[in-house]
Amino acid sequence: DLKKRVVYPxxxxxxxxxxxxxxGVYVTKTGKVDKVQIIQSDNAIFDAxxxxxxxxxxxxxxxxxGTPVGSWMRIPVKFRLR
Numbered sequence: 001d002l003k004k005r006v007v008y009p010x011x012x013x014x015x016x017x018x019x020x021x022x023x024g025v026y027v028t029k030t031g032k033v034d035k036v037q038i039i040q041s042d043n044a045i046f047d048a049x050x051x052x053x054x055x056x057x058x059x060x061x062x063x064x065x066g067t068p069v070g071s072w073m074r075i076p077v078k079f080r081l082r
Contacts, residue, residue: 005053008079012045019043020078021050027059029068039074050077 012019019042026035033055038047054075062071 002053002057002075002077005056006077006079007049007053008081009045009049012043012079013081016081017043017045018080019046020076021046023050023054023075023077025054025059025073025075026070027061027073028070029061031058031061031068033057033059034070046077046079049079053077 021038021042022040024035024037024039025033028034036051036055038051041047041050054077059073061068063069
């Protein structure tokens with residue numbers, strides 16, 4: 001679902017830039033994104049697109065003792081030209 005939401009920044013595409021962004025995401029017990037932060041980025045040009053795609057995705061929450069709980073995740077978002 002995340003891959004479908006990633007929009008390649010037009011300026012990066014026209015410049016032939018590729019890279020990846022690691023996004024830290026706090027996922028609530030309902031699977032919704034509450035907080036987002038950039039952990040690592042090859043190029044700041046990709047940051048906004050990566051954060052937007054991650055925010056729009058619903059995730060499976062972490063399970064602790066059989067109960068859904070909120071937790072932090074690291075999500076890599078790759079930008080590759082075909």
